[in-house]
Amino acid sequence: MEVYVLLGFVLILSIYLGLELISKVPSTLHTPLMSGANAISGIALVGALVLSTNSQLQEILALLAITFASINVFGGYLVTNRMLKMFKKK
């Protein structure tokens, strides 16, 4: 149980840190920030990689989780990068 309390603590601190870090974002960056953050949520890939594959159902679920998380990661970062490259200063 202790480990959950500790991880819960990490969760709260990280959310607070996130809110502080990004509180003032210029509207030019709203879309790239969203798309970049979206790519980060592909971190679920790390979770998908450590899933156990003891039954056939679990094998399929792991494969699907890895595939979709990978789409999110690769697609998310590439699209964000493409978008940011378009923003130019005068």
Next chain:
Amino acid sequence: MSFFSDISAIQNIVYIFSSILFISGIKMLGKEDTAVRGNFLSASAMFIAVAVTIINVVNPIIVLIGVSIGAVIGSLIALRVKMTSIPEMVALFNGFGGLATFFIAWSEFNAIPDNVFQFIVIMLTTYIGGVTFSGSIIAYGKLSEKLKVKKDSFVTKIFTTFFYASILFLVYSIGFTEIIELPINFYTVLLILTLLGGIGFVIPIGGGDMPVVISLLNSFSGIAAAFAGLLLLNNVLIVAGSLVGASGLILTIIMAKAMNRSIGNILFVGYASSSSSSGSQETGEVKPINVADAYLILENASSVLVIPGYGMAVAQAQHVVRELGELLEENGTEVKYGIHPVAGRMPGHMNVLLAEANVPYDVLVEPDDVNPSMDTVDVAIVIGANDVVNPSATEEPGSPIYGMPIIEVHNARTVFVLKRSMSAGFAGVQNPLFFKQNTRMLFGDAKESIGGLVSEFKE
């Protein structure tokens, strides 16, 4: 025993390092000058975290197949998509992230949770991941205009019912499965209801409110990943997921503030029920103008403010708009673009479109910067925007949009409104701007009208 012989200790240390990179990355992503590097930093963090996890995976074949398919599909979509389809692309990728956590939770349920806390987290992760997925798919459908469902239609009502049922069933799944037993497997029911509920969550929400929903779904996908981290006792999932959850939440709040509505009102009420009291009566008459006359006024203007809206995106007019801007500048006119936070269908939609057309971002200004000096603007050109320039928001306490911060173009010397017809905007409110003394309506397709102005300038 050596410390480094324990591979999971090494992994955890690398995860901490990766978390630090994620934190710096997302911080840099919030500033114009550092955004590209920030994205690269966060990509490196992802690479490191994934690489160190792969070292000791149980089933390398599944990993290889999954990552390869994902890499190919993801890269193809990202590199091929047109910049104008960015809103729906973000929604789609967001949904896939949610789907991955949905599968993670499902798999963990079959690994048989070993305590109550884990069981509860599985239920919550399943739910948030599933709603993020099906909700994002609906958002994708609405943004790409493949899906058109009316708010008061029968289909909408059915799915909205599913949404509320899914919440009740989630509560049941968390706490009451042992008290009231079902004849069928309750988890299967939860899986199905969750997906249907996600559809019901987004389906009643109208296009103009999409910026809020997209931001919120973005936040959900992060929270789902963080919960999956709790489930798998993995700190990098928790940190990275929480950062996404927080950034999505901030965007949601910015969007809601820009509409002067509460998040609850946007999600569950909408404009339809609040706008029963009809707005102002039409006062004065509409004064149309043609391209040739508009050109004469523009030619003599010394400062011009362009206010784009969703109509510019629909007409794909951003390139001709940029061309007109350049011609005006050559003519000695100062050109700025007034961008309202909720113009378009996603946060920053107009900024992306204009960037695609090579408009530099430092001539894009926010309402607060431009409103105080509006009386010095000679011509304000409103292109396919409506509610965000509706003076009712400041002048009419009875109006449904009263209190919403707007770009106060009615204070400019002359206003051109480019519009197809006299129809009301998303909020369904008549716009008194069209009847003002200083307003001229330039009816027709925005792309053609601006194109006409461009050729007048070239002659």
